[in-house]
Amino acid sequence: MVRWPTEEARLAEIRISGQARLVLVPEGVAPPLTSDPLEDWVRLPASDEDVRARVRVLEDRARGAEEANIPELDENGLLRLGGQWVSLPPVEHRLMGVLLDRYRAVVSRDALARAGWPEGIPGRNVLDVHIVRLRRRLAPLGLVIRTVRSRGYLLEAAS
Amino acid sequence: MVRWPTEEARLAEIRISGQARLVLVPEGVAPPLTSDPLEDWVRLPASDEDVRARVRVLEDRARGAEEANIPELDENGLLRLGGQWVSLPPVEHRLMGVLLDRYRAVVSRDALARAGWPEGIPGRNVLDVHIVRLRRRLAPLGLVIRTVRSRGYLLEAAS
DNA sequence: GCCGGTCCTTCACGGCGACGAAACAAACAT
DNA sequence: ATGTTTGTTTCGTCGCCGTGAAGGACCGGC
Numbered sequence: 185m186v187r188w189p190t191e192e193a194r195l196a197e198i199r200i201s202g203q204a205r206l207v208l209v210p211e212g213v214a215p216p217l218t219s220d221p222l223e224d225w226v227r228l229p230a231s232d233e234d235v236r237a238r239v240r241v242l243e244d245r246a247r248g249a250e251e252a253n254i255p256e257l258d259e260n261g262l263l264r265l266g267g268q269w270v271s272l273p274p275v276e277h278r279l280m281g282v283l284l285d286r287y288r289a290v291v292s293r294d295a296l297a298r299a300g301w302p303e304g305i306p307g308r309n310v311l312d313v314h315i316v317r318l319r320r321r322l323a324p325l326g327l328v329i330r331t332v333r334s335r336g337y338l339l340e341a342a343s
Numbered sequence: 344m345v346r347w348p349t350e351e352a353r354l355a356e357i358r359i360s361g362q363a364r365l366v367l368v369p370e371g372v373a374p375p376l377t378s379d380p381l382e383d384w385v386r387l388p389a390s391d392e393d394v395r396a397r398v399r400v401l402e403d404r405a406r407g408a409e410e411a412n413i414p415e416l417d418e419n420g421l422l423r424l425g426g427q428w429v430s431l432p433p434v435e436h437r438l439m440g441v442l443l444d445r446y447r448a449v450v451s452r453d454a455l456a457r458a459g460w461p462e463g464i465p466g467r468n469v470l471d472v473h474i475v476r477l478r479r480r481l482a483p484l485g486l487v488i489r490t491v492r493s494r495g496y497l498l499e500a501a502s
Numbered sequence: 503g504c505c506g507g508t509c510c511t512t513c514a515c516g517g518c519g520a521c522g523a524a525a526c527a528a529a530c531a532t
Numbered sequence: 533a534t535g536t537t538t539g540t541t542t543c544g545t546c547g548c549c550g551t552g553a554a555g556g557a558c559c560g561g562c
Binding site for chain 3: 533534536537538539540541542543544545546547548549550552553554555556557558559560561562
């Protein structure tokens, strides 16, 4: 719920944070134009029912957007997602860093190797093994590492 | 532009067709509730500016939705469409490149052969086989490769 | 119609390389 | 002392790609 244009700064903040918002627009003022589905506006004065109707729709959309949640990794080796968490040992923590930077995009085996072993990769097969171990750890969170053959790996939410 | 609730049937049709629409709601009537971003409503009576503002936003969203409907091929062998994706092996990736350049237009077998095998085509039958495989991969995305006999192939959305 | 051919579709096979996973052992931490 | 992390070896599996062969679909001529 934001007043316009008096709370313009606050609106900008909320837009960046990606939260749903309803803009209250007094008579004689042009409404803000955004194609963002999480923003809507009402012309004042407005009935309670109308406001409630718009808020409900926005809440519905926000719920839908929330399912596209991205996991969060902290410096202490904890990976959080949707209230749950797992702890990651050093190597897997570094691997996870790159995978999260490129969430839902392909990360080459090379990039993973460089991230996991900055001093140089120990053996030919180490990466494969760590991917397997990382997979097992991520499963309880509903995260999946897909392999894109001969190109690399990709992290996403389980189908 | 749909009147509510008098044109309820027409609204249902438009919803199914997936087109953007603005619902005109007279005083004292509850507005229809949908979380579909391509639907919006105004309380009558409304000023021209307010209606135009909502129409413009809807048009923007419709444009965005349309762009999300054409498949996208990235350099890592991923083909994305509407939130889903499939990975394409090298040969099929190159074939798909040409087919997408000429989306919904005919691509000659010759052009496909040159794209798929720049060094020269190995055997007479290889292209056909790869078309079959590509078809199977594209099916889950709702994409279809149609044959235009003795002319070539054509990529489009499944009817 | 019937027939010939051409064009296209699909399957089954084998080689090759990329990837997955178990099992073992050593290093490390608490 | 026990459990965790990490690297290695080894073997199995699966995806990719080309080949051959067995049909279907379409189009002409007769």
